[in-house]
Amino acid sequence: MTISKSRRTLSLATLAIREGAAIDTSTVNCEPLALTSSYVFESAQDAEEKFAGRSIGHVYSRISNPTVSAFEQRIAALENAYGGVAFSSGMAAIDSVLMAYLRPGDQVVVGGNVFGTTAFLFVNFYNTWGISIDFVDLSQEKNWQNKISDKTRLVFFETPSNPNLRLTNIERLSAKAHQHGALVVVDNTSGTPIMTQPIGLGADIVVHSAGKFLDGQGRVGGGVVLGDASVCEQMRAIVRSKGNCISPFNAWIVLKSLETLDIRMRMHSENAQKLAQYLTNSPYVDTVYYPGLNDHPQRDLALKQHANNLHGGIVSFELKGDKARAWRFIDRLELITNSTNIGDTKTLVTHPASTTHGRLTSKQKNIFGISDTLIRVSVGLEDSRDLLADIENALVHLTQTDITGQFKELNHEQSA
Numbered sequence: 462m463t464i465s466k467s468r469r470t471l472s473l474a475t476l477a478i479r480e481g482a483a484i485d486t487s488t489v490n491c492e493p494l495a496l497t498s499s500y501v502f503e504s505a506q507d508a509e510e511k512f513a514g515r516s517i518g519h520v521y522s523r524i525s526n527p528t529v530s531a532f533e534q535r536i537a538a539l540e541n542a543y544g545g546v547a548f549s550s551g552m553a554a555i556d557s558v559l560m561a562y563l564r565p566g567d568q569v570v571v572g573g574n575v576f577g578t579t580a581f582l583f584v585n586f587y588n589t590w591g592i593s594i595d596f597v598d599l600s601q602e603k604n605w606q607n608k609i610s611d612k613t614r615l616v617f618f619e620t621p622s623n624p625n626l627r628l629t630n631i632e633r634l635s636a637k638a639h640q641h642g643a644l645v646v647v648d649n650t651s652g653t654p655i656m657t658q659p660i661g662l663g664a665d666i667v668v669h670s671a672g673k674f675l676d677g678q679g680r681v682g683g684g685v686v687l688g689d690a691s692v693c694e695q696m697r698a699i700v701r702s703k704g705n706c707i708s709p710f711n712a713w714i715v716l717k718s719l720e721t722l723d724i725r726m727r728m729h730s731e732n733a734q735k736l737a738q739y740l741t742n743s744p745y746v747d748t749v750y751y752p753g754l755n756d757h758p759q760r761d762l763a764l765k766q767h768a769n770n771l772h773g774g775i776v777s778f779e780l781k782g783d784k785a786r787a788w789r790f791i792d793r794l795e796l797i798t799n800s801t802n803i804g805d806t807k808t809l810v811t812h813p814a815s816t817t818h819g820r821l822t823s824k825q826k827n828i829f830g831i832s833d834t835l836i837r838v839s840v841g842l843e844d845s846r847d848l849l850a851d852i853e854n855a856l857v858h859l860t861q862t863d864i865t866g867q868f869k870e871l872n873h874e875q876s877a
Contacts, residue, residue: 494713495527524701528709532716533685536675539654539719541661542687546696547707551650551670552578554684555617557705558646558666561695562615565591570608572618573598574625574829575648577818579617584825596828600627600759605634611641619648620657620766623803624777624813624837625830626750628759631766635663650674651803655726656771666692671707671715674774674804677725678718681711725806725842729774732808732848733840737776739849745856747779747834775803777813777837784833786859787812791836793855796847808841808848 471479486493500519502508510516519525533545548554559582563569571583573596580596588594598604599618609616616638620629635645646666647659653674659667669675671683684707686696700706730753737751752763753772763772780787791799791810800809801816811817818831826832840848 492528492531492713492716495709497526497709498522522709523704523706524697526706526709526712528716529707529712532707532712532719535716535719536654536669536671536685537687539722540649540667540687541654541658542667543689544693545685545687546693546700547671547712548684548686548700549705549707550682551648551668551672551684552582553705554668554670554686555579555648556582557696557699557703558668558686559587559615561699562644563587563592564614567614568593568595568610568612570595570597570599570605570613570616570643572596572620572622572627572629574622574627575617575619576623576650577813577821577829577831579619579648580818580825580829581820598627599629599634602630602633606637609637609641609643613638613641613643615644615646617646617648619651620659621651621752621773621775623651623775624750624817624835626752626757626773626775626777628752628762628766630762631657631659631662631664635665639663651773651775652767653722653726655723656730656767656769656773658768660687662766665689671711672804673802674726674729675722676715676718677721677804677806679800679802679805679807681714683707683711683715726771726774727769728842729804729840730771732842732845733774733776734772735845736838736840736848736852739852740776740778743856745781745859747781749779750777751775774840775837776840777835779832780834780836782834782859784812784814787834787836790855790859793858794851795854796843796851797838803837803839805839806842808843809839811837813837 499521511518511520529547533547537545548557569592571594583594595608597608618629620631631647638645644666645664646668647664649657649659649667650670650673666686666688669685671685672681733751734753737749737754740746740749741754751757752759757763780790791812794810797808797810801811802809813835814826814831814833818826
């Protein structure tokens with residue numbers, strides 16, 4: 462609507478609202494941010510046609526938005542998917558998939574080392590709604606061959622898993638699941654399409670927590686579900702009714718971050734490889750989990766399934782000692798940040814047993830391989846020499862603290 466021709470007949474209050482409302486962004490270089498809740502229709506019939514789905518177009522930002530659509534299109538291209546639907550968080554994306562496809566009486570096979578909140582969702586919600594949940598270590602084919610049957614509706618897993626870095630053979634498991642009519646859902650948050658493209662290996666649906674490696678700077682929350690046309694139709698119906706959509710601003714942040722995803726994942730992997738190799742040789746460490754190591758039990762699968770010899774930006778390890786020692790190590794770090802996110806430019810460290818998996822029972826933690834000495838590092842983009850120096854300083858301090866403690870304990874015994 463053009464106001465300029467009739468501006469002399471309009472009051473200042475009206476001009477302040479209506480003048481300059483039409484903005485041409487067709488020639489801007491940076492993708493524009495569409496901050497709007499609603500859209501303008503050409504006619505009453507146009508509104509009806511779009512709301513009924515008989516013509517293409519945006520009707521309300523809870524359902525779709527130009528900036529959100531750009532993010533969905535770009536991540537779908539990277540994942541080699543037909544399309545995608547964005548959500549407010551990774552957990553909202555996962556929950557929407559489960560809500561769309563699961564019904565009472567269904568069975569779900571879940572990777573036995575999924576993210577703690579994902580496990581909590583399955584156990585404390587879907588399991589109570591008459592859905593059978595079987596947690597299985599999917600890193601070994603013998604474990605899942607007999608678990609997938611005609612009762613199985615869905616198989617859900619992460620690869621590499623967070624935080625144990627176990628791998629699942631997407632191609633072989635997908636073939637088995639499809640024999641029984643089950644859907645395969647892969648959480649590709651830690652791998653990203655730069656490292657793994659699950660749909661190309663047989664998976665039906667891919668989900669992401671977009672605030673991790675896709676964003677890359679820990680600024681926003683978001684999630685996305687990717688799949689074929691029928692998957693997108695189901696997801697769009699859910700986001701339209703539940704309203705668990707991503708905000709245009711968050712979508713814009715992740716959209717722009719995708720431009721550097723390839724470069725960042727290469728540096729994350731390079732730094733993680735150096736850290737994993739350093740920890741492998743450390744006398745203070747029991748076990749190191751990283752698929753880029755030659756002695757990783759699934760090294761052959763990593764080389765086959767991971768593109769460009771990239772193995773991700775997460776390294777986990779078992780520190781010698783106990784929970785208190787693990788906490789002292791984390792508290793001693795000076796450069797590395799104590800934070801539970803992953804995929805940030807900053808290197809982050811956390812103690813999974815008391816944070817990301819803290820709501821699980823002791824029995825569940827044992828099943829998922831979450832010990833009191835397990836430490837997860839999301840390796841950032843700093844100079845690796847600075848990261849290794851910080852790790853070394855914290856480890857050496859542990860030994861000095863141990864010696865001091867033993868000396869005090871000995872003096873106390875002698876005094877007694």
